[in-house]
Amino acid sequence: MANIRFTNDHEWIRVEGDTAVIGITDYAQQQLGDVVFVELPEVGRALERGKDAAVVESVKAASEVYAPIDGQVIEINTLLLDQPATVNSDPQGAGWFFKVKLGDTAQLEALLDETAYNNMIQELG
Amino acid sequence: MVPFGGYAMPVQYQTGILSEHLHTRRSAGLFDVSHMGQVRLIGDGAIAAVERLVPGDIQALKPGRVRYTMLTNDQGGIIDDLMVARREKELALVVNAGTKDNDIAHIAAHLPAGVELIYEQQRALLALQGPLAAAVLERHIPGIAKVAFMTETAAKLAGIEITLTRSGYTGEDGFELSVPASRADEVARLLLAASEVLPIGLGARDSLRLEAGLCLYGHDIDETTTPIEAGLIWTISKRRRAEGGFPGDAVIQKQIAQGPGRHRVGIQPEGRAPAREGVEIQIGGQTIGKITSGGFGPSADRPVAMGYVDAAKAITGTAIDLIVRGKPMPARIVAMPFVPHSYFKNI
Known part of the structure; x- marks a missing residue:
């Protein structure tokens, strides 16, 4: 299994040992346009799969970022507070949102792998 | 789209x-605003007829001049905001897209015999906005860079008969060009060929007008807001304030007085x-109003918004809370515009 997975809502999750890094996909940042503000969860917060975890605002609109899996937030990317446009320039690298301590790894199996995600966005056009 | x-x-x-x-504020941007309604009213009674529908001073408008005003209802609410240009024997109106069918029916129902209404469906409208807009047009229309703000000129652009007003919706210097729809593509491509000009979409049109403190119909003004509440009293001349003679005049005169x-x-x-729009405005947990337009101001380089608040709290500098996603966010009431207007002044 490749260590990166995707949600239908355009979040990515990359597993690194017993933690997971979460952000939004390149497709998501393209759809949003220029990101001007990111609100991140507090460190220590227990996130629930499919529930609000963060907010990303572009010039166009505000969008919720959902937790791809259950997990406790262990680190947030404070760079985004000062330089939210990093989400546009490097969405799947320096533009990561937060890290969680992995709970139920079985939840990862329900997410899309890279091929399935790419097929989905192909269909979205 | x-x-x-x-x-x-x-x-x-x-x-x-x-x-x-940012490009529009620094150079020049071309906007296709052909969705807006262009209407001509022809005949001697046109001026008096329009004055019965708007609080703006149309009688005082000299040929070649343009004025911003609004159609009001009997409660003093705003049916639409519009531009009125006076020509030698007619008035040329530009109204909003979403309201134009209503506007046209409303105006037509109030025209006396002898005034003809023409809905110019075969004309496109292009806005060229920004500090370099005049220089770009000057290459095609010699002398145009010198015409005054809020005036209308008939001209030839690459052999095409157009009319253009020095006006816009960005807070910058600029022009709106009314061109035959069949030639609009040609005019747009000609203007876009200038190295200073980029095409600009609806998103930037909204952020530019928001920073300039200009109202968006259906958001910042509508049938429930009056020109006085909206801070548009400057569009009503002394004579019209005194005489009234437009729908909702009693309400508007009372609001001017009190x-x-x-x-x-x-x-x-x-x-x-x-x-953003819809966000509640509070002081100490008490609701005092609501945001009607808000977002990020790229030139201001920070979020900006406008909205309505109770008159007693509408004081520049007042600290307020904006309820965003259930949490109070500190803000202040400030004077508009957020970015200074740079309209052309012929000194």
Whole structure:
């Protein structure tokens, strides 16, 4: 299994040992346009799969970022507070949102792998 | 593309809202605003007829001049905001896209015999806005860079008969060009060929007008807001304030005399989070109003908003809370515009 997975809502999750890094996909940042503000969860917060975890605002609109899996937030990317446009320039690298301590790894199996995600966005056009 | 006023409109072109916005403030941007309604009223009674529908002073408008005003209803609410240009024997109106069918029916129902209404469906409208707009047009229309703000000129652009007004919706110097629809593509391509000009979509049009403190119909003004509440009293001359003679005149005259119950104000969030339309405005947990337009101001480089608050609280500098996603966010009431207007002044 490749260590990166995707949600239908355009979040990515990359597993690194017993933690997971979460952000939004390149497709998501393209759809949003220029990101001007990111609100991140507090460190220590227990996130629930499919529930609000963060907010990303572009010039166009505000969008919720959902937790791809259950997990406790262990680190947030404070760079985004000062330089939210990093989400546009490097969405799947320096533009990561937060890290969680992995709970139920079985939840990862329900997410899309890279091929399935790419097929989905192909269909979205 | 998004639906807007019954049209499919581009939110942005290749470079995105932020760069389109900044480009317009720095150079020149071309907007296709052909969705707006262009209406001509021909006949001697046109001026008096329009004055019976708007609080603006149309009698005082000299040929070649343009004025911003609004159609009001009997409660003093705003049916639409519009531009009125006076020509030698007619008036030329530009109204909003989403309201134009209503506007036309409303105006037509109030025209006396002898005044003809022509809905110019075969004309497109292009706006060239920004500090370099005049220089770009000057290459095609010698002398145009010198015409005054809020005037209309008939001219030839690459052999095409057009009319253009020095006006716009960005707070910048610029022009709106009324061109035959069959030649609009040609005119647009000609203007876009200038190195200074980029095409600008609906997204930047909104952020530019918001920073300039200009109202968007259906959001900042509508049938429930009066010109006085909206801070548009400057559009009503001394004579019209005294004489009335437009729908809702009693309500508007009373608000002028006693002050309205609420005011449209500028709102400056203190943090970086944008506060958008619909956000509640509070002081000490008490609701005092609502945001009607808000977002990120690319030139201001921070979030900006406008909305209505109770008259007693509508004081510049007042600290307020904006309820964004259930949490109070500190902000202040500020004077508008957020970015100074740069209209052309012929000194």
